[in-house]
Amino acid sequence: MSLLGRNGAGKTTMLSIIAGLLVPDAGTVQLDGLDALKDPESAARLLGIAPQETGIYPILTVRQNLEFFGELSGLKASRKSRASEVAEQLGLEQLLDRKASQLSGGEARRLHTACALVHRPRLLMLDEPTVGADVATRLQLIDAVRQLADDGAAVVYTTHYLPEVESLAADIVIIDDGQILARGTQDELIAAHQLRGVRFSVEGVLPHGLAEELNAVIVGDSTYRAVGDLDMRELLRLFGSNADQLTAVESLRPDLETVFLAVTGHRLEADASQDEATSAEEASA
Amino acid sequence: MTALLALTKVQLRIIRNDPWFLVIMFGMPLVVMPLFTKTMGLSLQASGFEGATGAEQVVPGQVVLFGFFVGGSVGFTVYREHGWRTWDRLRASAAPSVALLGGFGLPWIVIHVIWQSALFAAGALALGLNFNGGSPIALLLIITGYSMCVIALILLATATFRTVNQLSAFQNVGAMVFGGLGGALVPLEQLPGWARAVAPITPAYWAMRGHQDVFLRGGGVADVLPEFGVLAGSALVISALTVSRFRVDETKEFFA
Known part of the structure; x- marks a missing residue:
């Protein structure tokens, strides 16, 4: 367990x-x-x-x-x-x-x-x-x-x-x-706690107030994840005239991370040492 | 009983893997003893022990003094378990605190007795210490009683103090104060009156009185039974106090 x-x-x-x-x-x-x-x-x-x-x-x-x-x-x-x-x-x-x-x-x-x-x-x-x-x-x-x-x-x-x-x-x-x-x-x-959402990357700074509105968390360099009743169309509407800042958009597939977020309301922090170990493994591969 | 035996064995194994502390603690008194033998001989003669060479004071005195430092090791081993993060693993075995304390204390009593005996043997070879009619069994009784008392006292200090630095301070000050008051540095007869009055509260006093009985008065087992009784009895009382004070869930701080 x-x-x-x-x-x-x-x-x-x-x-x-x-x-x-x-x-x-x-x-x-x-x-x-x-x-x-x-x-x-x-x-x-x-x-x-x-x-x-x-x-x-x-x-x-x-x-x-x-x-x-x-x-x-x-x-x-x-x-x-x-x-x-x-x-x-x-x-x-x-x-x-x-x-x-x-x-x-x-x-x-x-x-x-x-x-x-x-x-x-x-x-x-x-x-x-x-x-x-x-x-x-x-x-x-x-x-x-x-x-x-x-x-x-x-x-x-x-x-x-x-x-x-x-x-x-x-x-x-x-x-x-x-x-x-x-x-x-x-x-x-995953079946019981499915969440919809998107992962997106932006060029420059995220427009003021948008992170809060989307309830987005940063997951990498200029890359964010927003979960909830949100799809690409809604994301583009919220970005409005700033939509040209978007460099990549991807629909989220439900996984354990989205389950955790749905259940606790928090993102699960990763252990830095383990991330480094994984990166090293990927680099050597 | 399982935890007691396992702990006893592992403590002895740790000492066998790293015996240097005991080697140093065996060598240091042997360096110090010859420095004071002549002076202590004169001091004993002035106290009425005609024909004393000084070895009768300096050998037991250094054994009793350094005995507090060697005994201090039992406390350090407890703090070290916290430093090595093995303490919680011991606790997870659900061993009662008596078994944990016994597992640390018993091997150190044995080591302490052997260490004292070896120093007396070395003192006999190097400085000509002889029994002068005294009983070797009586000596062993005093050695054992002193070991029990010192180890019990250090475990009580360990149960009381949170950090290893506090234990270290107690060990250092305790060795000098108890040793000095107890007649380990100079013969009991040469101590000032106030010191002679308070000396009986120290284990060193009863050990040194027993050693005087053996080496200066030719005493036998019956002669040292009072001193052994006080030392062993004190050890039991102190141990009971330790068991009542010792909290296995208290976090101890080892060296950072």
């Missing part, structure tokens, strides 16, 4: 409450029929969490990190074999005897995630696992998440990066201001 929301929407808070790191003001947390607030130790055995910030022991080797977190979560003799299995799953098998302090950023990120799944949790929660990760790491993490889900684990994956959500092809939950606003598959959400 992809948990989609802006920064500050409540994604990390929700995961922290489920993991017992925060105490909720009200409500209950049910994990596989277990009340996690009343029996946190049993609940901890069922779940694995990789918090947003990388948390590993730099002074220990990859193997030692994996074995420790496995043992902490109740693994005994099997922790050694599980460490190897998880390392292989995340492309760390060649690095098992390397100190974590000597890993690259992407490798450290993979180890961070691997530590959360070493004890085969029934529920794995990954909080923005690909923030700051390179393209290869991102693909490996997404593959690992898919494999875990195929193996029967429930995976909650928070992100505000839409291409990842699309590539996971999982159920999506949209959260804003601590409230779940929509949930369903990508197709269901």
